[in-house]
Amino acid sequence: LARIEPRVLKGFRDYLPEVMIPRQKMLATIEGIFQTFGFVPLMTPALEYAEILLGKYGDEGDQLLYRFQTRGDRDVALRYDLTVPLARVVAQYPEITLPFRRYQIAPVWRAEKPQRGRFREFVQCDGDIIGSAEMVADAEIVQLACALLEGLGVARYRVRLNNRKVLAGLMERIGVASGPAEAGVLRTIDKLPKIGAEEARRLLREENGLGGEQIAAAFEFLDMAGEADDVLRRLEAFFQGRGPGLEGTRELRQVFEILAAVGLTERAALDLSIARGLAYYTGTIYEAFLEDLPAVGAVMGGGRYDGLIGLFKDQEVPSVGISLGIDRLLAGLIELGVLETGRSVAQVLVTVFDGATAPAASRVAWNLRRGGVACELFPAPGKLAKQFRHAEREGLRWAVVVGPEEVAQGLVTVKDLETREQRSMPEAELVAYLSAASRS
């Protein structure tokens, strides 16, 4: 039999333990915080009928579906996101009553052109409140973003908020039609913080075809910055008391009022250049950033999308949600030094001296685990030097030796692989010793 080359598909990746250990810690924290906010978990299949997924992501999205025929001739596809399956579930089960707040952490698949940082399989982590059109829900999701970042140990972060209705008001004011023209202008606005005002003006003129007055009005709008209260007042004047712009301004005011009551004024900022890529947003939109690592980009984002969840129902279901960029967030937390990394979960290796002492070594490991001290048992008798090397490579701090002399005397020897010190003690004292040592 010819050996088959072990390899992964292009655009896919394995997560080795060194990456998975901090990642799982992060996800466990995230899950705990979702639950504190009363969100409940949901799981849907990886495969769906293609007709469920098609047409929801636009032509470009449909092109990115992994779609195939099963042997039973079903037209199926791997899910592209977690939002359309959520819409299906809400429509399908009468026992799900609204309002409904759920979170889901699961992989999605997109047949993208592979490029740096873009993968064909990645884990999405979404939380959504389904069935409320009220700003108290939008504010709740922003608070969730803040709680997540605080719970993950991020000292300095900022949630930047905007509202699609406010952007629609701008379009109305400067006379840009909805559809492709509006989408083009929004794309330019979204890039503003990255490309700067001069380049944005050039794009608005040359790519989006705006005239001088239009561009001036757009920058009157985009230049509004500072305290939310102040910006909101200026926006009201800008919209001359009418239209979607005024409605969006009122919605933002309600959200900021709640954030102020909760004490999050310093954490949230009104940023009129936030536009978000997805077409389906209808109201509040926001992105969260690590202030000490601006280059990482947005680590969370989301907003209100009142049209999507009703896709499989005969009525509109107003919804607001958040999506976490797991990979970015992980990289950011590690760079900030707030997430421990390492190749091992345990800190202790119990060595196995020889076949005759294997039962005693197993007993020592068993009692450590019962006592709450995670440990690895080296799963083969043999040279201790080799077992110590294994422990050091895996980042374990202590090695326990249970040799024939130790067994005869009811003792164990603990070696600190960092300081190279070792000390013997009665087997019965080991749990207390190592649980104290591994805590300090």
Add this chain to the structure above:
Amino acid sequence: LARIEPRVLKGFRDYLPEVMIPRQKMLATIEGIFQTFGFVPLMTPALEYAEILLGKYGDEGDQLLYRFQTRGDRDVALRYDLTVPLARVVAQYPEITLPFRRYQIAPVWRAEKPQRGRFREFVQCDGDIIGSAEMVADAEIVQLACALLEGLGVARYRVRLNNRKVLAGLMERIGVASGPAEAGVLRTIDKLPKIGAEEARRLLREENGLGGEQIAAAFEFLDMAGEADDVLRRLEAFFQGRGPGLEGTRELRQVFEILAAVGLTERAALDLSIARGLAYYTGTIYEAFLEDLPAVGAVMGGGRYDGLIGLFKDQEVPSVGISLGIDRLLAGLIELGVLETGRSVAQVLVTVFDGATAPAASRVAWNLRRGGVACELFPAPGKLAKQFRHAEREGLRWAVVVGPEEVAQGLVTVKDLETREQRSMPEAELVAYLSAASRS
């Protein structure tokens, strides 16, 4: 736009919160116990090159692969189990040094004929020790099974052990050739506890073509039961001190010696009728059962498979592992009453009286969460009766009312939805009150 019918593919299923909540609790406990044993997490892609997966599961398995061509013309398939991807990973990454103990909890896909309890997508939960041929590793995996069941709160369970070499010794002794003939006899033996001795004798005679002496010798073997020590002595005599049977007996003796040292003698039993379906086992095999729910069947199983992990390498990599039947285990734990169920994670609903008090209600919810009390905020102002009904339907115990009078006086009212009692208290006392109440 015609409405698309919301539905899932046949053989697939959604996990609604009511199922997911206890399931996640169970998986978190399992993950914690894997980690106590020093197992590290690994994640591999759902899609693999078909050539990586093909030929590893036998013809029948290959037929069950979800296999398709990507637009880029790659021949790919959804993973069928977690073991072949593990073999690939061990061969692919030089930074993974042996011995290596990993766990993985992830879905796998099989294009099975749908039938009761058989799904085309299900979550596997595997732990394996790669790179040790020693029985101390086999005993470690059996201890892990015991620790998992104890950690999950199962008071009465039993791990039934056997060894493929012992079964090979039986075949040698009764003159059944390896290959299809052996596989047929093993299938019959595996069914013995279910079908009884008489039916097994009939199958051995009529289906497997054994003669009277062969059947008598087989039952001499199968009738050995009782204390492991005693059975092992009788096995040695049965094998007349030679062959794979003797080697397997010695291996079992080593495993039982270690289990005795650890104090698990009562939990483990030698059961010569355990055969396990998979062809790839080479030594120790075992299954774990809930003693109070025998009808549930094996909730965990596994064994030693020294040939598989080397598939993508030029050398053999001895391995031993465990696989948990997540769905069976969950059903069993719920039936035993050792796993809490419920539709909600939180026990508290913070109601929203009207728009004017929404900021105060949000503040109350925020402070509860900060104080470690999980709560839902009803995400829309409106009739309290409706909000209370929502809380009761979701299984929440307490509702907090923050009405205009309460806000004016700095008070909140807590309603116990079970006793219908309600009491007012200063907002500042709510966290302490509800954390005490929800603990009792």
